[in-house]
Amino acid sequence: MKKLNLIIADDHPIFLKGLWEGLEMEEDFTVIAQATNGQEAFMAVQTYRPDVVVLDIDMPRMNGLEAAEKMLEINPQLPIILLTMHKEKAPLLKALELGICGYVLKENAVTDIMHAIRIVAAGNPYISPEMSLFLLRKPQNTAKQKTQEVLELLTPAERQITQLVAQYKTSKEIADELFISEKTVFNHRMNIAKKLNLTGKNSLLRFALEHFA
The missing domain is CATH 1.10.10.10 (Winged helix-like DNA-binding domain superfamily/Winged helix DNA-binding domain)
Incomplete structure (x- = not known):
């Protein structure tokens, strides 16, 4: 089984630790680097060659959107998933405009993130179902x-x-x-x-x- 090499970034240590532990329990995932801000995540992508990057959208020293934009300038095909607490349309559309593949609500990250990683790694977009329902209800x-x-x-x-x-x-x-x-x-x-x-x-x-x- 080919393992997917992941870089994860979040400025909340407890959430980052929980995310790392959850991902490492999956046989096909390996977390090769962690970051606590957008700048660190961007540098990690330059140092390593991840298959998928998971970024919190709200981080210091370069937020998730800014970090993703810089990453995609280097590798336009890099699958990136943004984690967000906000059910808002504008950030989602901005993410899609940049070429970001995944958009996952943090409230559902535990159940969504594993599936999302596999989906974007295969070249398909993934947006949390709850985000879809929210937009459709507007x-x-x-x-x-x-x-x-x-x-x-x-x-x-x-x-x-x-x-x-x-x-x-x-x-x-x-x-x-x-x-x-x-x-x-x-x-x-x-x-x-x-x-x-x-x-x-x-x-x-x-x-x-x-x-x-």
Whole structure:
């Protein structure tokens, strides 16, 4: 079994110790470095070659978003998971814009983090289910109403695909739910991105969360 080498960072010693102990109990995880602030985490990534990095979003000497941005400048493909206590849309969208793969609520970290690490290591995004439910419960605002013209560019099938993307479903899950092939889903996603001029990592997911969550 190939082990995943992890770097973890949090400025609360008790939480960091508990996270380390939990991860080390998993046979496929090895914590190769720990950090108590964003600067230390960034230096650790330069020193080691982690498979996944787990960062608290609120840290001194460079917060999680700032540290992640610098890490991704060095290695744009590095899977990074942010831990947060905040159920807010703006930091999540900023994280996706930067190319961060995972977003886990600290209140659910014990149950979510193991699964999240394996998901992002495989190249897929992961957002805590509770975060998804929170966003879906939020009422529509005027900003969403103003996007109607943009959404009208999409066919009913493309809108359906985008709605499922907003629920963090993978292309395979979408294909299974709609009884179509993964290739068809891929083609739809490409067409949606082209119509909406979406480019970059997580761009479709960001759009879906902004307009369908």
